[in-house]
Amino acid sequence: MSRLTLVLVALVGILAGALGYSLVTRPQPLEPAAVQALIDKALADYDGQRLATAAATPPAIDAYQINPLIESYLLSDPKILQRMSVALETTIRQEEQAKSRSAIAAMQNAIFNDPGQVVLGNPDGDVTLVEFFDYNCGYCRSALPDLAALIAEDPNLKVVLKEFPILSNESIDAARVAVLVGQSDADYWAFHEALFTARGQVNKDVALDAAAALGLSKVALEMDMGTEKVARTIQTSYEIAKALNITGTPTYIIGNEIIPGAIGVDELRTRIANMRACGETQCEG
Structure with missing residues (x-):
């Protein structure tokens, strides 16, 4: 609506009111100066509203x-x-970090207390190191001495191993055998070392041979590889990995931190020491 139109509407209202009033009281007609004053007031009111709108x-x-x-x-x-x-x-x-903390807290039992997982070192240790690994992962192979050193030198370290076969079907077969070995009375660490030091690709046959060297029956293991209990253990690792956005191996969990990659034994020592010192993998100050 234009400025002139708004002014005319205002004047019509004013004059209409004046006319209605005059029918009762019969006031004197408005002088030209009074009309001009009304026009000036209407214009001023309009300009004031326009400026206020523009300022807003x-x-x-x-x-x-x-x-x-x-x-x-x-x-x-x-x-x-x-x-x-x-x-x-x-x-x-x-x-x-906030997302990781929340995800780890939500899956605390599955990560640290799953009955199907392999526990090495001190089961009652004051710090827990979790590793997700694949037997055909070259970085996991190179990180094996790091884990061996930590277990040997730290009597209060609990190590949890999570089968996380993501590289091939052969890795899955080897992981199935490994789950059965972990649930037996055999020396799991000896089996673990044997697979990571094997030459070439690690598959079902390599895993069965390593288990047989520890006195387990290859026939029995092969028959039990496809059981629901074995599948459930590996599936739990997949579910944890999905929730924590773990996509590669090795991946470690210490406290509330997810650590992707083979970061080396010194870095792992530092994080473990920090957990004991301040309850976090990175202490302030």
């Missing part, structure tokens, strides 16, 4: 004007981008 609505930003200003500001101190990058990485890391 900020003007649109012209990209052609603002972009050069932003560019100039950033170029004046290029380290701003570095600080932004660091801040972004920190925020993302904190968000990921």
